[in-house]
Amino acid sequence: MPGSPVGLALWADAAEACGLHDEVVEALSQLVEQLPWRQEVWLRLGQAALRSGSARARMALERAAAGTDDPSVARQALLLLADQDIAADDSARAARWLDRVPYHPSQTDPELALRRAECFWAEGKGAEARSWAERTEPLIEGGRIRLLRARLAHRWPTQSQGADAISLALGAVLLETPGAEELLAQLVAECRDAALVDRVRRVMAELQRVAEPQWQAAFALAEGRRDDARAALLEGASQGDAAAARSLLTLARQWRDLDALRQLTDLNVTDLPPGLRLLLDATELHDEGDGAGAMAKLEEACQGEAKDWARQLLSELVAAWIPDSDAEPAAWSDVLGELRNAATTLDRLELIGPIEALAVERQRPLFVAVLGEFNAGKSTLLNALLGTDVAPTGIRPTTASLHWVAWAPDPFARVVVRGGSDRVVPHDELKQTLEQLYDAG
Structure with missing residues (x-):
């Protein structure tokens, strides 16, 4: 009768046979209200909710996993919960579900081993992932195991120069395994075997994917065209292609490309x-x-x-801070500031005084004395320093006098006259003024 457990079960079976997943979820949702103790009904509801994308999937699977009547149903629910968290990049939570799956080292459990290996790989523990992957031998046809083995082959390449990894990843792509296409694109980008690259190109052309930004970039990188790859990924990211944005982010980290990071930030297509x-x-x-x-x-x-x-x-x-070229000034304020911070952080208080003395010394004028015999080139050196013919040269009384050279906003010379007033003249009038003073005695 309609609304009875039998009627709801028949409705669920008929809807499932027709591929009407939403109706399956509706029928089973009503059924579990009447039979909340039936562990297998909760599992079936969770599976149907996964197919339809319903938010009830996790709750139903958790109810199925919590049951104690049928260990096989609980095990299947725990594996599905782990799959959800692995797909969501939450390997820690997935591992907690897997910890509840009964397991003994003396017995092989390829499905559990596969998920353990995936969790370890997501956590960056390649050696542990490889160890668990070796226990998945019976699973030779699944896309997930192919993807995992492709990652391991890429991490520990064989003598075939990446052919095994590409073949495994290509098989995972053909089996429509999530994440396989990105890995294959990465392998192609790193491959320098023209035959392998051409093989993948033909397969992706058959799948009508070769024009996608991710694959344009992969083939460009395989041919050494980095700028073209970057442009293709940037164009894809600007169009909202999440895979292109992730690939560009990966390459930006690999190439240490700050410009690519800025462009990704401006596009706001991925979280840095x-x-x-x-x-x-x-x-x-x-x-x-x-x-x-x-x-x-x-x-x-x-x-x-x-x-x-x-x-x-x-x-x-x-x-x-201290450039190689002498033409550029050094950033002494930054250098001294960092020295102060380092001395304070390292508790080297005795160094703060000398550092402050250096800062004070930088504010003082620097005096350089040029000494030498008559006609030794002292005035010539000063003229070269100023870049113009200012000081008289040769053996003359004026060259035996002290010459002070200092910076000023305007070029001028000050002549100190004993017993008289000082003369301030432009550079080009200095020699004439000195001759006049000499003639005047």
């Missing part, structure tokens, strides 16, 4: 990790002339995932 955002903040502060603020941002970034890149930028920033 906090460490990379700190790098951009540091460069903006540096461009605004705030060297101390830039250093603080980079030092903070040195503690995160972009620490190597941050250390490189920090080294470049510090090196720029």
Whole structure:
């Protein structure tokens, strides 16, 4: 009868046979209200909700996993819950579901081993992932195991120069495995085997994917055309292609390309990790002339995932304080400020005094005495220093007098006359004035 458990079960079966997943969810949702203790009904509801994209999937699977009547149903629900979290990049939560799956080392469990390997890989533990992947031997046809083995083959390449990894990833793509296409594009970009690249190109052409930005970039990188690859990914990201944005972000980190990060930020198509955002903040502060603020941002970034890149930028920033060319002034205020901070941080208070003395010394004038015999080139040196013929040269009484050279906003010479008033004349009139004073005695 309609509304009875039997009627609802028949409705669910008929809807499932017709591929009407939403109706399956509706029928099973009413059925579990009448039979809330039936563990297998909760599992079936969770599976149907996954197919339809319903938000009830997790709740139903958790109810099925919590049951104790049928361990096989609970195991299947736990594996599905782990799959959801693995797909959501929450490997820690997925591992907690897998911890509840009964397991004994003496028994092989390829499905559990596959998910364990995926969790370890997501956590960056390649050796553990490889160990668990070796226990998945019976699973030779699935797309997920092909994808995992492709990643492991890429991490530990064989003598075939990446052919195994590309073949496995290509198989995973043909099986429509999530994440396989991005891995294959990465492998193609790194491949230098023209035959393998052409093979993948023909397959992707059959799948009508070769014109996508991700694949245009991959084939461009395989041919050494980095600028074309960057332009293709940037165009795809500007059109809202999330895969292109992720690929460009990966390449920006690999190439340490700040311009690409800025463009991704301007497009607002992907969230930058906090460490990379700190790098951009540091460069903006540096461009605004705030060297101390830039250093603080980079030092903070040195503690995160972009620490190597941050250390490189920090080294470049510090090196720029004292340029190689003598024509450019050194940033002594930044140098002395950083020395003060370092002395304070390291508790070397005895160094603060000498550092402050250096700062005071920089404000004092620098005196250079030019000494030599008659006609030794002292006045010639001063003329060369000033860049004009000012001081008299040769063996003359005026050349035996003290010459003071100092900076002034306008070029002029001051002649100190004993017993008389000083004369202030332009550079080009100095020689004539000295001759007049000499003749006047």
